[in-house]
Amino acid sequence: AQRVTQPEKLLSVFKGAPVELKCNYSYSGSPELFWYVQYSRQRLQLLLRHISRESIKGFTADLNKGETSFHLKKPFAQEEDSAMYYCALRIGGFKTIFGAGTRLFVKA
Amino acid sequence: NAGVTQTPKFQVLKTGQSMTLQCAQDMNHEYMSWYRQDPGMGLRLIHYSVGAGITDQGEVPNGYNVSRSTTEDFPLRLLSAAPSQTSVYFCASSSDRSGYEQYFGPGTRLTVT
Numbered sequence: 001a002q003r004v005t006q007p008e009k010l011l012s013v014f015k016g017a018p019v020e021l022k023c024n025y026s027y028s029g030s031p032e033l034f035w036y037v038q039y040s041r042q043r044l045q046l047l048l049r050h051i052s053r054e055s056i057k058g059f060t061a062d063l064n065k066g067e068t069s070f071h072l073k074k075p076f077a078q079e080e081d082s083a084m085y086y087c088a089l090r091i092g093g094f095k096t097i098f099g100a101g102t103r104l105f106v107k108a
Numbered sequence: 109n110a111g112v113t114q115t116p117k118f119q120v121l122k123t124g125q126s127m128t129l130q131c132a133q134d135m136n137h138e139y140m141s142w143y144r145q146d147p148g149m150g151l152r153l154i155h156y157s158v159g160a161g162i163t164d165q166g167e168v169p170n171g172y173n174v175s176r177s178t179t180e181d182f183p184l185r186l187l188s189a190a191p192s193q194t195s196v197y198f199c200a201s202s203s204d205r206s207g208y209e210q211y212f213g214p215g216t217r218l219t220v221t
Contacts, residue, residue: 051207093139094139094204094208095166100149101150
């Protein structure tokens with residue numbers, strides 16, 4: 001069965017510390033993965049996608065097919081990074097499933 | 109472009125009442141979907157559509173109906189509201205032209221008492 005797992009519901013780090021939000025997936029096909037972010041009082045929006053291999057707001061994510069993971073990383077967290085983060089998997093056509101989300105709290 | 113719009117923003121229903129959540133997009137996206145967001149469960153797909161006249165069930169379709177008569181609109185109908193349907197509902201649209209990125213509406217917070 002297709003599944004996206006985000007094991008941490010809440011992640012709290014100090015400003016300037018590295019942060020890693022974990023995402024694991026289960027999918028028999030060729031995966032296409034995304035990270036979405038929801039800042040307070042804002043809409044859910046795309047942060048980055050694995051096929052672009054880009055860095056957005058200092059965040060990067062590498063697809064590891066062997067470990068079926070797509071962890072989101074940032075070397076130095078900022079207070080404005082505090083938000084809800086969702087890992088998502090496109091499972092063919094347009095259909096996309098989401099993980100349960102991780103709330104990141106960056107302390108001053 | 110307004111993007112994806114949803115109405116209403118807030119709604120309170122009594123058990124057994126019915127209502128329709130509206131969703132519209134002006135980006136000519138083929139794909140539209142409805143999700144519900146519950147604490148600890150993330151976003152769960154309710155129904156989706158790959159074009160006008162075509163809809164299909166997602167992960168949690170029971171108690172909800174959809175139709176897609178135009179490319180722009182994708183309303184979600186609650187047939188007989190139950191307290192378990194208390195949630196935040198998000199509509200999203202997507203296109204292969206945008207690399208399947210989901211564009212989300214602002215959400216509708218529904219409370220069923």
